[in-house]
Structures are given as structure tokens and as C-alpha cells.
Amino acid sequence: MPMESDRGNDPKKDARVLIYSHDTFGLGHLRRCRTIAHSLVDLEKDLSVIILTGSPIIGSFNFRARVDFVRIPGVIKLRSGDYTPLSLLIDIEETLELRASIIRHTAEIFDPDIFIVDKEPLGLRGEVHDTLVMLKERGTRLVLGLRDIMDEPAALVPEWERKKVVPALRDLYDQIWVYGLPQICDPLEGIELPKSVQRKMIYTGYLHRTLPHGPATNAPLSKIQEPYLLVTTGGVSVGEHDLVREVLTELGCDIRLWRVRMRPGAPLGFGILKGRPWIGLPGNPVSTMVTFELFVRPAIRKLAGRRHLLRPVDRAILADAVSKSHGRRAFMRVEIERDEQGIPVRDDRGRIQARLAGGQGSHVISALAAADALAVIPESDDSLPAGSDVALWWLDRA
Numbered sequence: 001m002p003m004e005s006d007r008g009n010d011p012k013k014d015a016r017v018l019i020y021s022h023d024t025f026g027l028g029h030l031r032r033c034r035t036i037a038h039s040l041v042d043l044e045k046d047l048s049v050i051i052l053t054g055s056p057i058i059g060s061f062n063f064r065a066r067v068d069f070v071r072i073p074g075v076i077k078l079r080s081g082d083y084t085p086l087s088l089l090i091d092i093e094e095t096l097e098l099r100a101s102i103i104r105h106t107a108e109i110f111d112p113d114i115f116i117v118d119k120e121p122l123g124l125r126g127e128v129h130d131t132l133v134m135l136k137e138r139g140t141r142l143v144l145g146l147r148d149i150m151d152e153p154a155a156l157v158p159e160w161e162r163k164k165v166v167p168a169l170r171d172l173y174d175q176i177w178v179y180g181l182p183q184i185c186d187p188l189e190g191i192e193l194p195k196s197v198q199r200k201m202i203y204t205g206y207l208h209r210t211l212p213h214g215p216a217t218n219a220p221l222s223k224i225q226e227p228y229l230l231v232t233t234g235g236v237s238v239g240e241h242d243l244v245r246e247v248l249t250e251l252g253c254d255i256r257l258w259r260v261r262m263r264p265g266a267p268l269g270f271g272i273l274k275g276r277p278w279i280g281l282p283g284n285p286v287s288t289m290v291t292f293e294l295f296v297r298p299a300i301r302k303l304a305g306r307r308h309l310l311r312p313v314d315r316a317i318l319a320d321a322v323s324k325s326h327g328r329r330a331f332m333r334v335e336i337e338r339d340e341q342g343i344p345v346r347d348d349r350g351r352i353q354a355r356l357a358g359g360q361g362s363h364v365i366s367a368l369a370a371a372d373a374l375a376v377i378p379e380s381d382d383s384l385p386a387g388s389d390v391a392l393w394w395l396d397r398a
Contacts, residue, residue: 015047018112020103022124023055029118030055032147032179036116037067039207050110052103054124056086056369070106072099075124076366078358083124086369089342100127107131116143121165121173132172142173146187148180153190160191169197176201227303228276231296234283237267244280245269253278261379262329264362265291284362290331290374293395316375316392317347319355323383331393333357333371352392371395 017040023029030053037049041064051058051069058069073095074086085095103123107115115135121144122129132142150156160166169176178187182203235244236258248255248271257270264287269280279299281291298309316334324330337345337353345353354375358367376391377384384390 015044016110016112017047017049017114017116018107018110019049019051019116019118020123020128021051021053021055021118022120022127023053023118027057029053030058030061032145033116033118034061034063034067035207036145038064041066050106050112052106054086054099070102072102075099076369078366078370084370096125096127099124100130103128104131104134107135111138112140114141114143116145116177118145119147121160121168122163126163129168132168136172141175144169144173144176146176146178148178148185148187150187157191166193166197169200170194173200178203179206181205229296229299229303230273230276230278231281231292232278233281233288236269236280236282242267248273248278248280260291261327262294262331263325264331264360265294266328268295270295282362285365286333286368287362289368293374293393294331310393312394314352314373314392314394315350316352316354316373316390318375318384318386318388318390319353321384321386322356322375322377322388324377324381326382327379329379330377331374332360332377333367334373334375334392335370336372351389354390354392 017037019033019037021029021033033051033053037051040049041047047066049067051067052072053069054072054074056071056074058071063069073088075083075092075095076086077083083092085092088095090098100123112135115132117123117128117132120128122132136142151159176197178201180187180203188201232244235242245255245258248269251273253271253273255269255271257268259266260268264284265282267280267282267287268291269278271278271280277299279296281288281296293311297311301309316336318334319337322330322332333356334354335357337355339345347353352373354373356367357370357372358364360367373395374393376393
């Protein structure tokens, strides 16, 4: 059904949709909003869509005609649950004020017919509240978009009470779109909502995806020019769905290495497939990044004929006590203490002052985003006290 523009009586005026995503660093929210935007412009030739997001990687994606984005200053979530600016040397309150201002001014000028808010009803720390009120007064249709699987009620209820979500659903939003089917999952099951809010829920179903037609064929690796390096991510651990080793063996790969005594990133493979090197990285995002830095990046530089293969190595003093598994070398994500000019602070022996950037689990992307470097904890040390001297591998952010 064609979308109707509410902009006066001018039938030539285009329809507009504004989508907000509070995205801090992950891919899920961004990919969902991008997919929705592309599907909408495919259906409506006179529709324009803008995505508002704090994702620092949105510029790496391609967008179809009539879809664009506005990047608001990024933030990252700390292990304490608080937020901090991703790059700017200003406090979080100033950052949130700046984000809210950009969101509101974009909405004022773009003047959308529909405003879709992804997952967070009032945005990060309530940053879209004033925009919702302003657009409500203009008659814009306000929509909350929810994925079909949310947190458990025990976690979601107190969060929504703290953020005063239900009054916003009741008084501001016109519709709540659930991206799924009621037969699959009710994301708000177990949450007491007024009947007026329940009546706003609309299950959208799922977007149709197509697969390539024709029989599957093996990639013509022999046609790829040298130098050549095959890198895969995921599927190299020991779960029943980790099938990379089985597949590569069937393809004739000579597997020469399987697993490394390190954290994160113990699942790692190396072999020769059809005369070309293969490196298999683990699937968890932090493990993927760390093993790429240690193994893939040097290999690429070697194949490219570079002389210096590794990142710069420094010495650092740990501000935090750390512990790890016995007999494994650990690469911990750390932030560097800097002075007012952003220059790393060193002691009288030239050592950097470093502190843990956050949780050290292989799924904690926020700590990876905040990290300046990797602190290397030797295999021989199960733990180190604060004040310990360690090797430091600088990352790009440095």
C-alpha cells in the first residue's frame, strides 16, 4: 500500500521516514535499520529515508538511492553500565546534549511523515524525548520498532520502569511494530501494559530474503592472482556446528595448526589449501580482532613485501590487578592514561600508564572499542598485581 505524505495538500511532495538507532558499537541495530530503509525505498519510489545513528562504522556501509544517514557523536558502554564518549574529549553530559540537539534539528528540517525509533523508546538517556514531543505536535506518526526477541521480563521491567517507558508508549507513540510473528514470539510477554498500549502493537512479519539460484559451486581459487591468503572467521572451535575443519579437509586442505595457547582466541587454525595459506580465526568478535592483529595482519604485510610486520611494542605499568588461565598468554584490552594534549603519560623509566578498558570477555566489544593497546600477560603468570610491568602492543587508535 502506498505511503501517504501528511505534508499539506501538495501531491508532488515526497514522503519521508526518519529512523533513529541509539547504536553504540554493535552491528545488529544498524543492519536492521539499514535493511528496513532499503526495503521501504524499494516499495515506494517517492520515499526518502534518513537514519540517525551513533555507530562509528556506518560510513563503511553502502546505501541505496534515497537512503542516507546522519552520524551523531558516538558513545561506548563501560562495564559499570555508564556511558562515555567514544572519541571526543568532553564529558558524557555534553555529548548527550550534542546528540539530542542534532537529532531534534534533523527532525525539524527533514520533517518526516513517520519517525521510527529502534528498540529504545526514549533513546539513549532520553535523548529523543523532546524530538518525540515536537513531532507529535506536528502530527508525525511515531513508531517504536522492536525486534521479536527482547530481554527477559525480570530484566526488562525494572529497566523500563527506571526509564519511564510506559508513559511514552501510552502518550507519545502511535504504533509499536514488532519485527516478527506472534506465533514465533511475543517480546513483551510477562510485562503488564495498559490495554491502550497493547492495541498499538502490530506484528510486521519478516522481510523476504532470496538465495542465489542454480547449483552451488566451489569458488575458483585458482583464478585469484597471487599473493593470496584465505581467512575465515568462526567455525574453528569444538561445537557441533563448528564445521570449518571438516569442510576444509574435504577440500584437501593440509591443516598444520589447530588451537593456540592464548586468550582471547585459542581456537585458531592454519593450513595450506590448494597451495595457498589459510588462517581460521575464532568467531567471537574480540577473539577475531586480537587473532587478526597477531596472525593475519603480519601475514598480509609479509605477502605485501613489507619489512616491519608487527605493531609497535612498548612497556606499560598496569593500574589494575589482572588474572588469567594458567599456561596461556593473555592479550588484555587496555586504555592509556593521557595528558590534556592527549599524549600518553610515562613514568621516569618511559613506561606507559595503562588500565583495563572494560570487561575482558571475548564478547565485550565495548572494551575493544575503548582500547588503545593490548597488554601482554605471559604464560608463566596466572595473575599480576597492580603496578606490574608488562609489554604493550599499540593498536590503530593510538
